Amino acid sequence: MARVLNHIxxxxxxxxxxxxxxxxxxxxxxxEGEMIAAALxxxxxxxLRYTKKHNHPRGIYCGIxxxxxxxxxxxxxxxVRTCKTPVKDGMVIETQKGLGEWKGGTGHEES
Amino acid sequence: xxxxxxxxxxxxxxxxxxxxxxxCPGYPGEEFAKKGPIVFIECVEEIPCNPCEASCPRGAIKVxxxxxxxxVLDAEKCIGCTMCVAACPGLAIYVKDYTYSETEAAIxxxxxxxxxxxxxxxxxxxxxxGEAVCQGKxxxxxxxKQYNHTPLVTAAYPKEFFEQVKSMRRLNK
Amino acid sequence: MKxxxxxxxxxxxxxxxxxxxxxxxxxxxxxIDENERPGGQLxxxxxxxxxxxxxxxxxxxxDIGTKLLEETxxxxxxxxxxxxxxxxxxxxxIWVVKDGKTSLKVEADKIVLSTGAIENSLNFPGxxxxxxxxxxxxxxxxxxxxxxxxxxxxxxxSGNVGVIVSYQLLQAGAEVxxxxxxxxxxxxYGVHTAKVRRAGxxxxxxxxxxxxxxxxxxxxxxxxxxDAKWQPIPGSEFILDVDTICVATGLTPLAELxxxxxxxxxxxxxxxxxxxxxDQYMETxxxxxxxxxxxxxxxxxxxxxxxxxxxxxxxxxxxxYLSGEERERRCGEVWDRLNSLRSGPYGExxxxxxxxxxxxxGGIACDRAI
Numbered sequence: 108m109a110r111v112l113n114h115i116x117x118x119x120x121x122x123x124x125x126x127x128x129x130x131x132x133x134x135x136x137x138x139e140g141e142m143i144a145a146a147l148x149x150x151x152x153x154x155l156r157y158t159k160k161h162n163h164p165r166g167i168y169c170g171i172x173x174x175x176x177x178x179x180x181x182x183x184x185x186x187v188r189t190c191k192t193p194v195k196d197g198m199v200i201e202t203q204k205g206l207g208e209w210k211g212g213t214g215h216e217e218s
Numbered sequence: 219x220x221x222x223x224x225x226x227x228x229x230x231x232x233x234x235x236x237x238x239x240x241x242c243p244g245y246p247g248e249e250f251a252k253k254g255p256i257v258f259i260e261c262v263e264e265i266p267c268n269p270c271e272a273s274c275p276r277g278a279i280k281v282x283x284x285x286x287x288x289x290v291l292d293a294e295k296c297i298g299c300t301m302c303v304a305a306c307p308g309l310a311i312y313v314k315d316y317t318y319s320e321t322e323a324a325i326x327x328x329x330x331x332x333x334x335x336x337x338x339x340x341x342x343x344x345x346x347x348g349e350a351v352c353q354g355k356x357x358x359x360x361x362x363k364q365y366n367h368t369p370l371v372t373a374a375y376p377k378e379f380f381e382q383v384k385s386m387r388r389l390n391k
Numbered sequence: 392m393k394x395x396x397x398x399x400x401x402x403x404x405x406x407x408x409x410x411x412x413x414x415x416x417x418x419x420x421x422x423i424d425e426n427e428r429p430g431g432q433l434x435x436x437x438x439x440x441x442x443x444x445x446x447x448x449x450x451x452x453x454d455i456g457t458k459l460l461e462e463t464x465x466x467x468x469x470x471x472x473x474x475x476x477x478x479x480x481x482x483x484x485i486w487v488v489k490d491g492k493t494s495l496k497v498e499a500d501k502i503v504l505s506t507g508a509i510e511n512s513l514n515f516p517g518x519x520x521x522x523x524x525x526x527x528x529x530x531x532x533x534x535x536x537x538x539x540x541x542x543x544x545x546x547x548x549s550g551n552v553g554v555i556v557s558y559q560l561l562q563a564g565a566e567v568x569x570x571x572x573x574x575x576x577x578x579x580y581g582v583h584t585a586k587v588r589r590a591g592x593x594x595x596x597x598x599x600x601x602x603x604x605x606x607x608x609x610x611x612x613x614x615x616x617x618d619a620k621w622q623p624i625p626g627s628e629f630i631l632d633v634d635t636i637c638v639a640t641g642l643t644p645l646a647e648l649x650x651x652x653x654x655x656x657x658x659x660x661x662x663x664x665x666x667x668x669x670d671q672y673m674e675t676x677x678x679x680x681x682x683x684x685x686x687x688x689x690x691x692x693x694x695x696x697x698x699x700x701x702x703x704x705x706x707x708x709x710x711x712y713l714s715g716e717e718r719e720r721r722c723g724e725v726w727d728r729l730n731s732l733r734s735g736p737y738g739e740x741x742x743x744x745x746x747x748x749x750x751x752x753g754g755i756a757c758d759r760a761i
Contacts, residue, residue, distance in 0.1 A: 111537040111563045115332040116367040116437045116451070120537055145536035153521035153608045164607050166521025167540070170528030171432075172425065173509055176519075190528075191426065213492075228581040230596055232570075232588030263581040264735035267441040269449040285443050286735030307439035307449055308582025331562055348591030366439070366451065385589045390564050 108148050126196035143189035143200060144170075144177045155179050155189060159205035179203045184214040225347060233346035234262045236381075244279075244311070246293040252316035252380070255298025255324075259289050260310045260346075273305035300326050304365035316380055323380045324357060326372040331388050334359050334369055342387040343375050351375075351382045395421040395469075397706050398485055398499035400476045400648060403431020404692045405684025405699035406505035407459040412703030414466040416712040421497065422468060423487060425475040429463070430456040431507055432527065433692060435534040437562075438555055441580075445728055446693050453534075455692070479648055483679060501679045501706040504649055505699060508642035508663060508685035513547060517603025518638075526556040526639035533563035541635030545612045546570040547600055550578040551691075553639030557587045560637075568633045571598040573617060580737065600636070601628060609634055642689045649686065652677050657751060661744045662688030671749055672705035672722060673698060681706055688748070690733075690741055697729045 112120045123138035130147065137146035144155060144167050154164035155177045168176035172191040181187040181200055185207025189200075228234040239245060244259020251258075259270065259279070268281040270289050278295035279302060281287050298313040309328045318324035325343075335341050335356045343354040354375035361369035375383055397413050399406045402424035410420045422429065436452025447455055463470065471489065478486040485497040510525035517523070522541060526548070529540045544565055546557045549572035557567045567587065575597050577584050588594065597617045604611035616627035642663055649667040650656070655676040656665045666688045673681045683702040684695035701722055708718035733742035 108539050108541055109564070111533055111539060113332045114537075115330050115334070115369070115562060117453075117534065117537070142536055145532060145538045148532070148540065149538045155521070163519060164521050165519060166524070166608070167528055167532070168512075168524050169510060170525065170531040190531075193427065228585065229576045230594075232577060232584040232592075232594045234581060234585060260585065261582065263737075265441060265580050265582070265737055266443075266446075266732050266735055267448060268443045272444065283731075284734050285731055286738070305449055306582075307441050308580065309586050310582045332564075344589060344591070346585060346589050348589050366449070368439070388561065388590060 108151060108153075110149050126194065128194060128196075128198040128200055130200045131202055137194045139196060140193045143179070143181065143187075143192050143194055143198070145190075146194055147189070147200075154202065156203035157205070162204075178207075180207050182214045183210055183212045185209055187214075228262055231347065234260055235346075238262045243288050243290040246291055246296065250293035250296075251314075254317050255313055255315040256293060256296050257291060257298060257300075257302060257311055257313050259291055259302075259306075261289050261306075261308065264288060265308075267307060269305045269307060270302040270311065273301045275299065275301060300370055303328055303370055304368045309368070312384065314380065316377065318374055321377060322374040323377045324372055324374050325354075325383055326358075326370050327385050328368050329371045329386065330368055331390060333389055334361065335371060335386070335389060341373060341389075343373060343379070343383045344385050344387050345382045346384045348387075350387065352379045354383070354386070392484075393421075393495065393497045394499075395419060395497055396500045396710050397421070397503065398423060398497055398501075399503045399505060400479075400485075401431065401505040401507055401684070401686075402426075402429035402470060403505060403507050403684060403695065404433050404455070404459070405507075405695040405702075406431070406503065407463055408696040408699030409503050409505060409683055409703035409706075410468050411459065411462045411466060412700045413707045413712075414468050416704070416707035418707045418710050418712055420468050421499075422463070422470045423474045423476055423485070423497075424470065424472055427473055429470055429472065430460060432531075433459070435527075435530045436692060437534050437559060440693055442693050442732055446732060452692055455696075476648065479652055481652065481677070501681065501709055503673075503681040503683055503699075503702045503706060504646075504667075504686055505682070505684045505695075505702070506645040506648065506686050508644050508689045510638065511641045511643055513600075513638045513640050515600050515602055517605065517609070520603050520605055520609050521607070522605070522609030522634055523603055523636045523638065526552050526637040529635070529637045530556045530559060533559060533565070539563050539565045540637075541609070541633070542566060543568050543633045544635040544637055545600070545631055545633040546637045546639060548572065548578070548639035548641075549584065549594060549596075550639060550641070551580055551583060552642075553637075554579040554583040554587055556637060556639060557592060558583065558590070561587065561590050561592070565635075567592045568631050569593050569595055569614075571595045571600065571614060573597070573599045573621065575619075599623070603636055604630070609636055612636055642685065644686045644689060646686050649675060649680070649682065652680055654680060657748050659688060659744050659748065661740050662690070666748065668748060668751070671701075671726070672718075673702040674705060679709070688741070688745060694729060694732050694741075697725050697732070700725050701729075
């Protein structure tokens with residue numbers, strides 16, 4: 108996987124603000140507004156969650172918010188569809204185990 | 219290298235074979251194929267599509283109604299101007315010129331990949347199956363706005379491979 | 392409670408075309424879309440469309456999408472984004488959840504469902520591994536998010552989606568190791584298959600996938616040949632070195648809202664399965680509920696836009712913005728364009744399937760299911 112920096116039809120990769128997110132405790136560079144799952148795949152992280160019963164990895168399957176394969180814990184909220192949730196600066200993202208655990212809160216607060 | 223006729227054709231191997239191409243009404247025919255710049259329309263299935271017809275400034279391509287008709291080339295009218303090459307949504311048209319020079323023919327084909335080759339660059343030319351046929355030299359790369367991001371590459375190559383060559387190997391490969 | 396004359400659920404090519412048509416005729420339109428941007432799947436379709444000039448042939452899907460958004464804005468059409476319709480009652484009260492947080496109710500006079508379709512999955516050992524994904528998902532990744540899903544891709548399915556996405560994967564700089572097709576013939580337009588073939592991508596007809604290799608992610612695919620009865624031929628297996636497996640095995644209409652509304656359905660395999668029964672004005676068996684686009688039978692964006700226009704004209708007429716005579720004339724024009732798209736060896740089957748829907752009364756009712 109790699110970012111598509113040049114494209115004959117779409118042109119150069121669009122200018123976007125670089126921000127830092129935290130993924131499983133490790134800081135990672137991402138572009139503001141891109142989908143979380145896309146940012147993770149661009150960095151080679153393909154396992155986004157592990158299933159409850161068999162602990163099997165899941166990645167991106169439908170890519171349009173229908174299949175729930177890509178759900179992760181985002182700013183403390185489990186089961187967030189990362190294929191359609193845009194990156195914001197400072198987001199804390201965790202690989203979800205099973206159904207995840209909600210510890211309260213309402214997710215990302217605008218700063 | 220595969221010979222254009224030795225594969226089973228568009229519905230089995232993906233690309234039309236020699237027979238399918240020659241039986242298609244977009245084929246200029248033996249008389250005109252080697253006379254000078256002329257289009258080869260490899261549109262062998264009746265799909266609803268007709269932009270080639272309107273793109274031709276000489277009225278050399280006829281689709282008519284229904285728009286699933288195969289495009290019919292009037293080889294006498296075609297001057298190989300390449301307008302239809304960029305207009306074809308299926309990228310199924312190219313222009314060839316057997317008379318380019320004493321030893322070389324020229325081909326103009328659509329090429330929608332980044333990076334584009336540069337003028338003078340040596341490239342590997344391929345047949346319809348993607349197999350390398352010969353080396354060629356890029357003569358021109360045209361990518362004006364009206365082509366709508368379908369650049370056209372023109373390359374010169376040895377005459378003996380006139381019929382086989384259809385495109386070039388991607389540079390990002 | 393919010394009130395709207397016409398509510399359109401789903402702002403893809405069908406929904407936006409519908410909104411534009413109805414708004415032009417004077418209807419007060421509200422488009423509700425669950426995504427952060429309208430346009431549905433148009434913005435990932437970077438290839439030139441077929442058809443003729445009136446179908447915008449030669450224009451890329453992405454540019455058609457931009458044009459639709461511009462017209463929507465010029466006409467001042469209200470569009471709610473990040474808004475999911477979770478239910479519709481028979482008296483046309485629509486329950487919407489906005490931004491995943493706020494619950495709202497909208498009362499509509501007429502409703503058009505243009506919710507699109509979802510890609511079919513294919514079950515084989517390893518199909519849940521990261522790296523196996525819908526072809527459309529890969530297309531979204533490369534053309535919208537600008538990230539390739541992998542370096543070497545196996546495409547399952549040679550229909551137009553499979554070959555178009557394969558081509559676009561090449562354009563994004565990935566390699567396509569092979570396109571496999573279980574049927575003994577390739578499915579997609581010859582011009583599409585020829586494009587990827589001359590780029591060096593091999594096709595394997597009468598082949599299917601046996602399993603995906605890898606434990607944490609895809610590390611390969613085992614392929615097997617099929618005999619004339621579609622049975623695997625023992626000993627014909629071989630391994631392809633790929634890190635991504637794309638599944639392009641058709642789509643199914645997203646029709647949950649029509650089911651819960653009690654619309655009658657017809658089962659039409661060539662249009663993707665269960666399709667809400669509808670007439671030539673795109674109205675379902677529940678009065679005032681219309682369908683357009685892939686929900687009404689999986690086809691393509693060009694036909695979806697025309698169906699959207701039909702629904703827009705019909706709904707506007709039902710709201711009193713158009714005489715019956717004028718409705719006939721305008722719908723007739725759209726039908727002429729639809730019929731020309733649904734012609735030839737590829738379109739004929741869809742035209743006949745659509746005719747069957749129009750000529751059949753009723754179908755399967757699901758009233759008991761609610």
